[in-house]
Amino acid sequence: MAANLIFYFNNISTDATKTELQGRHACTLLWKIGKFAEEQPCFAPMNLDYCLSQLICPVCARPLLAAPGRWHCAAGHSFDLARQGYVNLLPARGRKGQSQGDSGEMLWARRRFLEGGGYQPLLDAVIVAATAVAARHPVPGFTVLDAGCGEGFYLSRLQTALAREDGCFLGLDLSKTAARMAAAANKSALFFVGDLRERITCADHTVHLLLNIFAPRNPAEFARVMASHGRLLTLIPTPRHLQGLLGAEDVIGMETAKEEKVEAAMAPYFDLLVVEEITFPLTVQGEQLVDLVQMTPRARHLPPEKYTQMRRWSAVDTTVSVQMLLFAPKPDGLLPTG
Numbered sequence: 344m345a346a347n348l349i350f351y352f353n354n355i356s357t358d359a360t361k362t363e364l365q366g367r368h369a370c371t372l373l374w375k376i377g378k379f380a381e382e383q384p385c386f387a388p389m390n391l392d393y394c395l396s397q398l399i400c401p402v403c404a405r406p407l408l409a410a411p412g413r414w415h416c417a418a419g420h421s422f423d424l425a426r427q428g429y430v431n432l433l434p435a436r437g438r439k440g441q442s443q444g445d446s447g448e449m450l451w452a453r454r455r456f457l458e459g460g461g462y463q464p465l466l467d468a469v470i471v472a473a474t475a476v477a478a479r480h481p482v483p484g485f486t487v488l489d490a491g492c493g494e495g496f497y498l499s500r501l502q503t504a505l506a507r508e509d510g511c512f513l514g515l516d517l518s519k520t521a522a523r524m525a526a527a528a529n530k531s532a533l534f535f536v537g538d539l540r541e542r543i544t545c546a547d548h549t550v551h552l553l554l555n556i557f558a559p560r561n562p563a564e565f566a567r568v569m570a571s572h573g574r575l576l577t578l579i580p581t582p583r584h585l586q587g588l589l590g591a592e593d594v595i596g597m598e599t600a601k602e603e604k605v606e607a608a609m610a611p612y613f614d615l616l617v618v619e620e621i622t623f624p625l626t627v628q629g630e631q632l633v634d635l636v637q638m639t640p641r642a643r644h645l646p647p648e649k650y651t652q653m654r655r656w657s658a659v660d661t662t663v664s665v666q667m668l669l670f671a672p673k674p675d676g677l678l679p680t681g
């Protein structure tokens with residue numbers, strides 16, 4: 344098989360392809376299946392076998408199996424691996440639904456803003472909390488699911504910070520563009536398209552740390568996938584988040600989720616362990632201001648001329664105001680039926 348691989352690398356067409364393929368963790372999957380066709384996407388996140396064992400078919404919940412260029416279940420449901428290195432696990436009926444998740448424009452704005460350090464204190468808080476959760480799981484095998492991962496910033500940074508060689512880092516988002524961007528930037532996590540309002544494509548009680556950052560929630564499914572000693576870490580904006588960003592009288596229109604509301608929704612399944620307020624001043628101007636506005640749901644409703652105006656504004660002062668909630672699954676928590 345090694346000879347096959349060397350033959351393959353020596354006969355592929357471009358140096359660029361060669362470098363890309365060699366860079367991807369020696370392409371575990373291709374090694375395993377022994378198929379080296381050029382059109383085959385090279386797809387090898389860290390601990391692929393372990394990651395695959397954590398996932399289920401979104402249609403029938405059977406285990407997923409690897410085949411050349413696709414994953415499938417024993418019932419014949421099949422999901423293609425995209426060349427960019429993500430998997431679309433949305434069942435066909437879900438692909439025609441109204442919502443496609445965040446647009447490329449919003450995702451690129453978020454990528455620039457986050458990479459620029461605009462929400463650094465939020466990332467720092469997530470890393471501190473997640474490190475404590477990881478320390479409670481010294482045994483091999485640590486699964487992190489970022490539900491609503493966007494372009495992958497938090498999951499990727501956390502993966503680097505935790506440096507768990509035994510880890511499986513999963514990122515789920517409804518937006519195909521999000522999965523594509525995330526996979527392009529991080530080949531060692533596994534990003535997939537899915538709808539977290541439906542069945543989450545993780546097997547029961549597999550996730551040790553579930554991240555949910557400014558994204559929709561599904562308490563029943565979160566409880567089902569959560570390992571018994573796992574933790575759910577969620578960030579929600581308070582009503583004061585980004586106030587005044589578009590002018591003194593304006594609020595940003597972000598859907599704010601009050602702690603009590605979230606806690607009530609989680610209560611049948613989870614106990615709230617810790618609430619941490621993260622508040623810090625933020626001054627933005629020019630492209631950074633535009634990016635921050637474009638990250639919010641309000642962006643969809645603003646006319647293009649508003650952005651032209653915004654670029655000319657002098658610096659705007661606002662406040663980041665977020666609650667970080669840490670939940671533990673109730674030992675006797677409800678499990679969804681069916």
Ligand SMILES: C[S@@+](CC[C@H](N)C(=O)[O-])C[C@H]1O[C@@H](n2cnc3c(N)ncnc32)[C@H](O)[C@@H]1O
Pocket residue numbers: 443444445453490491492493494496497515516517518521537538539540555556557558559638
């Ligand atoms: C405000 S963004 C936050 C992204 C990321 N957690 C971050 O903070 O950078 C919300 C994300 O949730 C995703 N999303 C919305 N509805 C979803 C659903 N039903 N299932 C999965 N993801 C969804 C969007 O595509 C978007 O990427």
Ligand SMILES: [Zn+2]
Pocket residue numbers: 400401402403404405416417418419420
């Ligand atoms: Zn199936």
